[in-house]
Amino acid sequence: MTSYAQTSSDELHALRAALEDEYNGFKAKGLSLNMARGKPSAAQLDLSLPLLDILSSTSDLRAADGTDIRNYGVGTGLPEARTLMAVLLDDDPANVIVCGNSSLNIMYDEIARCMNFGTLGCAPWATLDTVKWLCPVPGYDRHFAITEQFGIEMINIAMDDNGPCMDQVEELVANDPAIKGIWCVPTYSNPGGVEYSDEVVRRLARMTCAAPDFRIFWDNAYCVHHLDPDPAHHAHVLDIGAACREAGHPDRYLKFASTSKITFPGAGVAALAASPANIAEIARMMNVQTIGHDKFNQLRHVRFLKDADGIAAHMAKHAAIIRPKFDLVEQKLSEGLADVDCHWSTPRGGYFVCFYGPAGTAKRIVELAKEAGVTMTGAGAPFPYHKDPEDSVIRIAPTLPPIEELDLALDVFVCCVKLASVEALLND
Numbered sequence: 001m002t003s004y005a006q007t008s009s010d011e012l013h014a015l016r017a018a019l020e021d022e023y024n025g026f027k028a029k030g031l032s033l034n035m036a037r038g039k040p041s042a043a044q045l046d047l048s049l050p051l052l053d054i055l056s057s058t059s060d061l062r063a064a065d066g067t068d069i070r071n072y073g074v075g076t077g078l079p080e081a082r083t084l085m086a087v088l089l090d091d092d093p094a095n096v097i098v099c100g101n102s103s104l105n106i107m108y109d110e111i112a113r114c115m116n117f118g119t120l121g122c123a124p125w126a127t128l129d130t131v132k133w134l135c136p137v138p139g140y141d142r143h144f145a146i147t148e149q150f151g152i153e154m155i156n157i158a159m160d161d162n163g164p165c166m167d168q169v170e171e172l173v174a175n176d177p178a179i180k181g182i183w184c185v186p187t188y189s190n191p192g193g194v195e196y197s198d199e200v201v202r203r204l205a206r207m208t209c210a211a212p213d214f215r216i217f218w219d220n221a222y223c224v225h226h227l228d229p230d231p232a233h234h235a236h237v238l239d240i241g242a243a244c245r246e247a248g249h250p251d252r253y254l255k256f257a258s259t260s261k262i263t264f265p266g267a268g269v270a271a272l273a274a275s276p277a278n279i280a281e282i283a284r285m286m287n288v289q290t291i292g293h294d295k296f297n298q299l300r301h302v303r304f305l306k307d308a309d310g311i312a313a314h315m316a317k318h319a320a321i322i323r324p325k326f327d328l329v330e331q332k333l334s335e336g337l338a339d340v341d342c343h344w345s346t347p348r349g350g351y352f353v354c355f356y357g358p359a360g361t362a363k364r365i366v367e368l369a370k371e372a373g374v375t376m377t378g379a380g381a382p383f384p385y386h387k388d389p390e391d392s393v394i395r396i397a398p399t400l401p402p403i404e405e406l407d408l409a410l411d412v413f414v415c416c417v418k419l420a421s422v423e424a425l426l427n428d
């Protein structure tokens, strides 16, 4: 078949009528399907249920160093929890602080601290006329929501298969001291599925920054979330900490991770790692904020996941559940959209497929899908201020729905993409 772009206007009119019929058929089914949020499915959550029975009133409720976990204290986290989270953070346990249930919460607090108090002797950001932030796009909507809430001016940075466009990043940070940070999801990025190349990691570590307190927010939310059983097909992103130390900028990075998509979102354990100077400052400030986080949950997670091998074995079970869903997305899009001027990511891990439709169609596709009972992430969501300059990117989150529902939701999505594309060509 010829691509839609090469199809005559008469044929496009006929195609639109046929697609409208198909679309109305879906609408008549009264569907209620969801491909919007990156949440684990019930079957994935079941994998971690044994965690709930690991501690009881008769089990040993002492940490390895003798700490009674029932009581206050240990602000930086149980030693064995720091060791466990150091696996995810690729760092020395001494550089890790284990916190509560959400890494996003730690990122928010870190920006709040920098705004209010400054970091390592630099002026509080809130005292400056302007604070700016680099936002590789498409990116994670909740990152952008944080910087937006603090009134930080966000700058779009293009992404390619290696990570953020470093020519653009280097030029900006070298010349503007108001730029204080960058959001990075280095492994299987949300939503692009990008794995940062060694060169990108080294350039981020090495680049000259006009702001002495420039910080790389290294959110490694998907560091162990590989889809392929073969470790040869797993991402191996360089550690930003080691790269920054080598480059002589040891305090430039803050690393974040959590077990949200390993055990239970909202009831997992989150942690950060940073240089000794940053960790000392953060621990001192956090000590005012809390007398200590939930040590029951920390110990439960240590006893359940155990170590790097335990995490890998557990993640392989997740992968076995979600891999068929990612395969189905790939199959349905390739079969259904060969004639449309679009493309999408084929990630090796993480939670998303990123779809790039013809320019000017994303909002319309999401609207059509919604009217037919399929909820997608809002068009524009992966961009600061919800503004996709091309109106082309749609995030597909295939993990939550059962596979039969996903199958149907993808049929609807494919129909909506085709219909919106034909409409756009006829409107031209």
Ligand SMILES: Cc1ncc(COP(=O)(O)O)c(C=O)c1O
Pocket (backbone or CB within 6 Å): 038, 101, 102, 103, 104, 105, 140, 185, 190, 219, 221, 257, 258, 259, 260, 265, 266, 270
């Ligand atoms: C890149 C990224 N970071 C952080 C989070 C949320 O992490 P947490 O549950 O630890 O707050 C998500 C959830 O989707 C995410 O995609």
